[in-house]
Amino acid sequence: MKAKVYVTLKPGVLDPQGKAIHHSVELLGFQNILDIRQGKYFEIELNGNLSVSEANDLVSKIANEVLANPVIENYRVEIES
Amino acid sequence: MKAKVYVTLKPGVLDPQGKAIHHSVELLGFQNILDIRQGKYFEIELNGNLSVSEANDLVSKIANEVLANPVIENYRVEIES
Numbered sequence A, B: 001m002k003a004k005v006y007v008t009l010k011p012g013v014l015d016p017q018g019k020a021i022h023h024s025v026e027l028l029g030f031q032n033i034l035d036i037r038q039g040k041y042f043e044i045e046l047n048g049n050l051s052v053s054e055a056n057d058l059v060s061k062i063a064n065e066v067l068a069n070p071v072i073e074n075y076r077v078e079i080e081s
Helices: A016-027 A050-068 B015-028 B052-067
Strands: A001-011 A033-046 A073-080 B001-008 B033-045 B074-079
Touching: A001 A050, A016 A033, A033 A050, A033 B001, A050 A073, A050 B015, A073 B074, B001 B015, B001 B052, B015 B033, B015 B074, B052 B074
Parallel strands: none
Antiparallel strands: A001 A033, A001 A073, A033 B033, B001 B033, B001 B074
């Protein structure tokens, strides 16, 4: 069983890394790009004995306590059985 | 128009950062976690005049040249119109 966690900065939070990437992309001549924001992505391999709802609870807890900083970041959990 | 790019290490490539997170998660007492791999995630805001296929071509080119290292990483592009 596999879980995917997407961590993104909350909308109001400045993203200097994303801004730097955006600037580089413009310098390289790419057009029509209005904004780039960088987030994090995790693939978690889980014990197959868990139910989908147990897996969701477990991974949400890990995302909240370890993978994301809930003060400035949002996270989204997807479970693939 | 918005694009999402997911960058992950290719299967055979070692992921020390993911291993470190896995180890921390185990030390914190979480069980049933077999493996964690870390990737990158980008949200790109595009000019709305592009067609979906133009947007896909543009973002794939940026992913290949800037966001990912194709030698060791795979990437996946999603366009939301």
